Amino acid sequence: MGERGTVLEGLRAFRLIAGMWVRSSMTYRTSFVVTMAGNLLMTAMDFVGILLMFAQVDSLGGWSLPEIAFLYGLSVTSFGAADLLLGSMDVLGSRIRDGSFDILLLRPVPVLAQIGADHFALRRLGRITQGALVLGWAMWSVDVDWSVGKLLLVPLMLVSGAAIFSALFVAGAAFQIFAQDAAEVQNAFTYGGTTLLQYPPTVFGKDFVRGVTFVLPLAFVNWVPACYVLGRAYPLDLPGWAAFAPPLVALVCCAAAGLVWRAGLGSYRSTGS
Amino acid sequence: MSVTERPLIELDGVEKVFDVRRKTGFLKRERRQVRAVDSLSFTVARGEMVGYIGPNGAGKSTTIKMLTGILTPSAGRLRVAGIDPSRERTRLAHRIGVVFGQRTTLWWDLPLIDSYRLMHRMYRIPDARYRENLDRCVELLELGDLLAAPVRQLSLGQRMRGDIAAALLHDPEVLYLDEPTIGLDVISKAKVRGFLKELNAELGTTVLLTTHDLQDIEQLCSRVMVIDHGRLMYDGALAGLHEVGESERILVVDLERELPPVEAPPARVVKVEGPRQWLAFPAGESAAALVARIAAEYPLVDLSVREPDIEDVIARMYAGAVPGRTEKAVS
Amino acid sequence: MGSGRLYTAVAAGGFRRYATYRVATAAGVFTNTAFGIILVYTYLALWDEKPHLGGYDQAQAVTYVWLGQCLYATLAIQGGGFEKDLMARIRTGEIAVDLYRPADLQLWWLASDVGRSLFQLLGRGVIPFVFGAVFFPMALPRDVTTWAAFALALLLAMVVSFGIRYLAALSAFWLMDGMGVTQAVMITGVFFSGIVLPLNAFPGALGEVVRVLPWAGQVQMPADVLMGETDPLGAFAFQAVWAVALLAAGRLLQSAATRRVVVQGG
Numbered sequence: 128m129g130e131r132g133t134v135l136e137g138l139r140a141f142r143l144i145a146g147m148w149v150r151s152s153m154t155y156r157t158s159f160v161v162t163m164a165g166n167l168l169m170t171a172m173d174f175v176g177i178l179l180m181f182a183q184v185d186s187l188g189g190w191s192l193p194e195i196a197f198l199y200g201l202s203v204t205s206f207g208a209a210d211l212l213l214g215s216m217d218v219l220g221s222r223i224r225d226g227s228f229d230i231l232l233l234r235p236v237p238v239l240a241q242i243g244a245d246h247f248a249l250r251r252l253g254r255i256t257q258g259a260l261v262l263g264w265a266m267w268s269v270d271v272d273w274s275v276g277k278l279l280l281v282p283l284m285l286v287s288g289a290a291i292f293s294a295l296f297v298a299g300a301a302f303q304i305f306a307q308d309a310a311e312v313q314n315a316f317t318y319g320g321t322t323l324l325q326y327p328p329t330v331f332g333k334d335f336v337r338g339v340t341f342v343l344p345l346a347f348v349n350w351v352p353a354c355y356v357l358g359r360a361y362p363l364d365l366p367g368w369a370a371f372a373p374p375l376v377a378l379v380c381c382a383a384a385g386l387v388w389r390a391g392l393g394s395y396r397s398t399g400s
Numbered sequence: 401m402s403v404t405e406r407p408l409i410e411l412d413g414v415e416k417v418f419d420v421r422r423k424t425g426f427l428k429r430e431r432r433q434v435r436a437v438d439s440l441s442f443t444v445a446r447g448e449m450v451g452y453i454g455p456n457g458a459g460k461s462t463t464i465k466m467l468t469g470i471l472t473p474s475a476g477r478l479r480v481a482g483i484d485p486s487r488e489r490t491r492l493a494h495r496i497g498v499v500f501g502q503r504t505t506l507w508w509d510l511p512l513i514d515s516y517r518l519m520h521r522m523y524r525i526p527d528a529r530y531r532e533n534l535d536r537c538v539e540l541l542e543l544g545d546l547l548a549a550p551v552r553q554l555s556l557g558q559r560m561r562g563d564i565a566a567a568l569l570h571d572p573e574v575l576y577l578d579e580p581t582i583g584l585d586v587i588s589k590a591k592v593r594g595f596l597k598e599l600n601a602e603l604g605t606t607v608l609l610t611t612h613d614l615q616d617i618e619q620l621c622s623r624v625m626v627i628d629h630g631r632l633m634y635d636g637a638l639a640g641l642h643e644v645g646e647s648e649r650i651l652v653v654d655l656e657r658e659l660p661p662v663e664a665p666p667a668r669v670v671k672v673e674g675p676r677q678w679l680a681f682p683a684g685e686s687a688a689a690l691v692a693r694i695a696a697e698y699p700l701v702d703l704s705v706r707e708p709d710i711e712d713v714i715a716r717m718y719a720g721a722v723p724g725r726t727e728k729a730v731s
Numbered sequence: 732m733g734s735g736r737l738y739t740a741v742a743a744g745g746f747r748r749y750a751t752y753r754v755a756t757a758a759g760v761f762t763n764t765a766f767g768i769i770l771v772y773t774y775l776a777l778w779d780e781k782p783h784l785g786g787y788d789q790a791q792a793v794t795y796v797w798l799g800q801c802l803y804a805t806l807a808i809q810g811g812g813f814e815k816d817l818m819a820r821i822r823t824g825e826i827a828v829d830l831y832r833p834a835d836l837q838l839w840w841l842a843s844d845v846g847r848s849l850f851q852l853l854g855r856g857v858i859p860f861v862f863g864a865v866f867f868p869m870a871l872p873r874d875v876t877t878w879a880a881f882a883l884a885l886l887l888a889m890v891v892s893f894g895i896r897y898l899a900a901l902s903a904f905w906l907m908d909g910m911g912v913t914q915a916v917m918i919t920g921v922f923f924s925g926i927v928l929p930l931n932a933f934p935g936a937l938g939e940v941v942r943v944l945p946w947a948g949q950v951q952m953p954a955d956v957l958m959g960e961t962d963p964l965g966a967f968a969f970q971a972v973w974a975v976a977l978l979a980a981g982r983l984l985q986s987a988a989t990r991r992v993v994v995q996g997g
Binding site: 155157158161162165166168169172173175176179180182183184185186187188306307308309310311312314315316319322323326329330331332335 | 752753754755757758759761762764765766768769772773775776777780781784908910911914915917918921922927928932933934935
Binding site: 140143144147150151154155225226227229230232233234235236237396397398 | 490503
């Protein structure tokens with residue numbers, strides 16, 4: 128079975144296992160509705176914070192509310208997609224500790240697909256929903272001449288952003304193989320990442336922006352392409368084509384995450400811990 | 401079984417070394433290598449039923465994990481059904497079934513049948529085979545009434561039977577069972593054992609089981625392997641193990657009143673508590689004869705015989721460990 | 732005296748239990764520090780735009796951020812303290828055993844949670860706070876009295892935090908699934924404690940309301956005491972009134988729940 132076959136096999140397994148989790152959660156129907164609403168409220172808290180700030184000021188870091196809402200919508204929707212697909216990877220550490228990770232290794236399907244689908248929860252649609260609502264409002268109220276190119280850039284950003292965040296989740300999972308109790312470290316990058324991208328790059332220190340552009344390329348989730356859409360100066364004087372780099376950056380991130388995952392799994396199989 | 405047929409499981413000088421980091425101070429750590437499995441060599445023929453026993457931490461589960469492809473060996477050669485488990489883990493997965501006694505693979509909140517349907521699709525089992533295997537398991541393991549029940553409502557014994565069925569739907573050639581009867585009541589134990597016997601007899605499925613329950617071995621396995629400190633200490637029939645281990649059974653007698661220790665060689669009193677006395681006697685000796693002798697001379701009220709458990713047998717085996725003896729058994 | 736020693740031992744147990752998770756604690760320190768950095772930048776931008784928002788200058792806003800990160804786990808702002816254990820015990824019925832113990836249920840869990848809080852403060856809270864003080868300008872008092880007042884405010888904050896979560900945990904006697912309650916604790920905790928934005932900086936009537944809710948006693952009050960923005964005695968009184976009210980409500984709910992257990996036969 129080639130790489131392509133493995134990927135297809137993985138997607139199929141993901142669907143099967145995710146389906147089982149959805150069915151499991153549906154056995155507690157009221158709870159499902161409540162938690163989905165809770166997820167929406169909880170994840171919208173960041174936007175409420177932004178609204179509270181804008182109750183006091185007209186701009187933040189030189190950006191208006193619709194512009195920041197545009198960043199927020201892009202960041203939260205793409206993160207929400209990654210969170211829906213792979214958001215439970217932080218259970219990997221406890222699966223290793225209680226030994227149930229071994230059972231995944233006994234199945235004839237890729238382990239990554241199984242751990243990705245682990246605890247799959249549709250309540251996570253709450254985050255995507257509110258992110259998409261904010262994004263829709265922002266696109267409608269922001270002062271932009273929407274060309275076809277700019278419009279097409281939006282779904283491109285969402286898909287690439289989701290891929291970049293997914294890569295972070297996978298790398299975080301691999302890290303847990305080495306440090307099982309350190310699941311929270313990955314939160315700093317995933318949740319921390321989506322939080323910082325809700326604010327414009329002008330807010331942050333230059334070295335910080337350099338870090339999240341060149342080291343951990345979160346800037347390509349929304350900052351750089353959004354600057355193009357909004358007609359703003361790019362952070363760090365990046366070249367004009369940088370706005371269209373997100374798919375490429377996403378590809379590199381996914382490849383890197385794949386390698387890290389493979390190394391982590393290999394290490395688990397040789398050390399058993 | 402033809403003589404020329406290749407063994408289903410082959411291990412040749414298999415080793416597994418772990419790096420263990422131990423805390424020695426507030427921030428100091430010491431690295432140490434632990435040999436969990438040490439030059440392990442054995443073969444299991446198709447259709448055999450083998451007990452694999454040893455104390456906790458002896459290397460049992462490390463061996464099973466290498467046989468299933470979860471762990472890669474540090475050295476040596478290992479083949480299951482001609483497949484190198486560590487290299488072709490997913491291909492091997494179609495050929496083996498695994499049941500971990502303390503860890504269910506069933507879906508907690510869903511009806512039992514849903515877990516089987518998942519196996520059906522995940523292992524891509526042809527419909528007819530799936531039907532046939534499921535029907536057989538349902539009948540022999542008496543799962544009919546349980547299929548529609550959420551797994552969380554099943555008793556431990558029912559769940560274990562459910563787990564065994566889940567491991568067999570894809571027609572594995574070898575079944576690894578890790579403590580399949582742990583925590584089960586007597587009736588459930590009997591059901592599980594009966595099923596495994598039948599499975600082995602009818603389908604010729606090879607079974608390798610680890611257990612703490614000597615009766616599992618007595619009733620199921622013609623061959624037993626003992627591992628300790630990562631090394632194979634014994635490989636042969638269970639009877640031989642008793643002999644090697646010079647194991648003893650315990651006869652507990654309740655006398656009418658407190659009396660001096662009972663004299664009934666070769667049994668010897670190991671403990672006295674009021675009118676109750678504990679006598680140890682060689683496992684090979686007849687308990688009936690001993691009881692008759694004691695009953696003739698002492699005012700006997702009640703009695704019970706305690707079988708040696710695996711830990712006792714193994715502990716004794718080491719106490720009197722003679723290198724030549726294990727060799728004899730391995731040959 | 733004897734019972735005092737008992738609850739001290741329970742608190743020490745709570746402290747030790749969390750102290751065993753060293754790697755998790757280190758991971759938490761890392762995450763709180765990362766979030767602190769992100770928040771500090773956004774607050775600086777906000778205070779740049781509107782200096783003296785909520786009566787704070789920039790250094791005070793920065794101090795508030797790092798104090799929030801310091802207290803995030805300490806006060807279990809988004810839940811995750813003793814209440815998980817208590818809810819599990821209620822659901823499994825083990826609570827019936829607890830009720831027959833010679834110790835007081837509420838005090839027992841309070842002691843255990845204060846022990847947890849103290850560990851989280853020392854193990855997880857102090858490092859991000861010190862990190863903030865080293866790398867960003869902060870407004871910290873130089874006199875011992877203010878620090879002592881801050882310590883007392885913190886202790887009261889722990890009790891208020893416990894009081895809220897105790898009520899939430901007891902709901903498990905009536906609700907089968909605790910997910911909704913857990914989420915409610917999380918949402919209200921994050922919003923009303925002023926983790927999103929200092930309660931001082933909340934606009935208009937909303938600000939008036941959130942500043943008198945019990946959650947105001949968790950981060951806002953200790954922060955204002957530390958930075959000399961409020962009269963310490965007033966802050967103590969505010970926290971103490973809420974602490975007593977919450978604990979009393981907890982008692983009432985507990986006795987109702989106990990009757991329920993007794994009626995149902997455990």
